[in-house]
Amino acid sequence: MADNDPQGFYEALGVKSSATAEDIKSAYRKLAKETHPDTSQNASSEKFHRISAAYEILSDPLRRAEYDSSAYQASEQEAGTRVIDPICCSRCGQATAQPRYVVFYRVYSFIIMTTRRPVQGIFCAKCAKKEGLKSSIITLFTGWWGVPGGPLYSIGSILRNGFGGKHDRSADEGMIWYNALAFLSRGNLQLSYALAMRSIKASDKNIASDAAELVAQLERAGADPRQGKLRDPWRTSILCGASHLFMAFALPGALALAIFADTQGSSVRTSYAGSGLYSSTQYRPSTQTGISKPRVPTCTSAPYSGQLLGANQLSATEGHSLEIRNGSSGDAIIKVRAEPYGTVVAAFFVGSNQTGQITGIPDGRYTVQYAFGDALDISCRRFVQVAGAGQFPGVETLQTEQTTTQIITQVLSYTLYAVPNGNVSPQNISAQDFER
Ligand SMILES: [Zn+2]
Numbered sequence: 001m002a003d004n005d006p007q008g009f010y011e012a013l014g015v016k017s018s019a020t021a022e023d024i025k026s027a028y029r030k031l032a033k034e035t036h037p038d039t040s041q042n043a044s045s046e047k048f049h050r051i052s053a054a055y056e057i058l059s060d061p062l063r064r065a066e067y068d069s070s071a072y073q074a075s076e077q078e079a080g081t082r083v084i085d086p087i088c089c090s091r092c093g094q095a096t097a098q099p100r101y102v103v104f105y106r107v108y109s110f111i112i113m114t115t116r117r118p119v120q121g122i123f124c125a126k127c128a129k130k131e132g133l134k135s136s137i138i139t140l141f142t143g144w145w146g147v148p149g150g151p152l153y154s155i156g157s158i159l160r161n162g163f164g165g166k167h168d169r170s171a172d173e174g175m176i177w178y179n180a181l182a183f184l185s186r187g188n189l190q191l192s193y194a195l196a197m198r199s200i201k202a203s204d205k206n207i208a209s210d211a212a213e214l215v216a217q218l219e220r221a222g223a224d225p226r227q228g229k230l231r232d233p234w235r236t237s238i239l240c241g242a243s244h245l246f247m248a249f250a251l252p253g254a255l256a257l258a259i260f261a262d263t264q265g266s267s268v269r270t271s272y273a274g275s276g277l278y279s280s281t282q283y284r285p286s287t288q289t290g291i292s293k294p295r296v297p298t299c300t301s302a303p304y305s306g307q308l309l310g311a312n313q314l315s316a317t318e319g320h321s322l323e324i325r326n327g328s329s330g331d332a333i334i335k336v337r338a339e340p341y342g343t344v345v346a347a348f349f350v351g352s353n354q355t356g357q358i359t360g361i362p363d364g365r366y367t368v369q370y371a372f373g374d375a376l377d378i379s380c381r382r383f384v385q386v387a388g389a390g391q392f393p394g395v396e397t398l399q400t401e402q403t404t405t406q407i408i409t410q411v412l413s414y415t416l417y418a419v420p421n422g423n424v425s426p427q428n429i430s431a432q433d434f435e436r
Pocket of ligand 1: 089090091092093094123124125126127128
């Protein structure tokens with residue numbers, strides 16, 4: 001097992017520890033298919049569970065960060081008996097005295113959906129600044145083209161990238177202490193001393209007391225307290241902060257322009273071709289087409305937007321939220337399905353030009369499907385005829401984050417929209433697939 005893979009999770013998925021979130025996802029999908037008891041003859045439930053356990057940690061950026069940084073643990077005893085390598089930056093490969101494990105976000109929006117992809121690893125301050133800038137520039141170009149999540153996520157991510165990315169103080173402190181021991185083992189006492197001085201303030205009491213002891217020992221051995229302070233390479237420079245601020249607030253201006261342009265062009269909207277998406281060219285309520293349909297009894301009291309249809313598996317007290325804005329001219333039914341079996345966790349109604357929200361979705365991995373139609377049948381739970389159905393690309397992982405002071409759940413937001421020149425689109429699915 002490699003040094004930076006303490007429990008062999010990367011090995012289980014057959015990827016390197018530098019793998020991107022997408023690499024990990026596709027490796028998992030492939031292996032899960034090969035080993036799942038329901039889909040494969042070479043099924044191995046032990047292997048399947050191992051893969052699932054690895055994926056559960058590695059697919060969550062913060063848990064992955066915790067896992068990766070947990071690889072760096074050493075004791076003073078080890079530092080006295082063997083040479084320990086200091087931590088290297090995952091980008092430039094150089095040993096770095098004050099590393100951080102940072103998660104940066106890149107936002108990609110495809111008109112009606114917005115995804116936020118983590119780019120993470122152990123960084124030196126220099127590479128972190130480069131990566132933060134790169135992620136923000138990518139977000140600037142690709143992030144805000146989605147309504148309504150795009151601009152919100154983009155602004156949030158750019159500001160966060162600009163001010164050092166998401167990082168965990170206790171993981172940073174753990175790595176600084178590891179390096180203090182590594183430099184001690186290599187005889188670089190002055191640097192070890194400076195790092196130990198920083199570790200005295202660590203929130204982990206064991207680290208703080210070990211560090212205090214090491215500082216005292218090194219002072220007795222002749223370390224110079226006047227040189228005990230390290231420059232902080234992680235301070236955000238004015239130029240760096242300003243460029244990210246500019247990128248973040250260039251977005252609303254550009255968006256305002258786009259909305260202006262959009263209202264100017266709305267008279268030609270019906271000629272837009274939404275490839276695979278529900279759009280006004282693909283489906284019109286039958287009252288407008290003038291084609292009469294056989295009379296079927298229909299729903300007499302329409303549900304409100306956000307009203308659950310039938311059985312659901314939502315929690316009454318906690319969980320994540322899903323918000324759907326239906327910017328189209330047809331009513332929609334939304335289904336939230338839990339992976340990997342596609343069990344319907346919740347189905348709800350969202351009227352044309354309305355927003356519906358549900359809460360109480362438990363932690364898990366989900367796909368979101370939708371269908372349009374003009375009339376609900378007598379049960380008020382499905383359409384008489386599904387005029388079009390689709391599924392948002394990708395699987396969403398919803399995971400409750402717990403900090404010492406609060407529990408953070410997620411809100412997913414999608415918009416169903418007639419799409420001007422749609423080139424990237426949700427996947428079409430059949431009415432049967434939606435109803436199953
Ligand atoms: Zn670097």
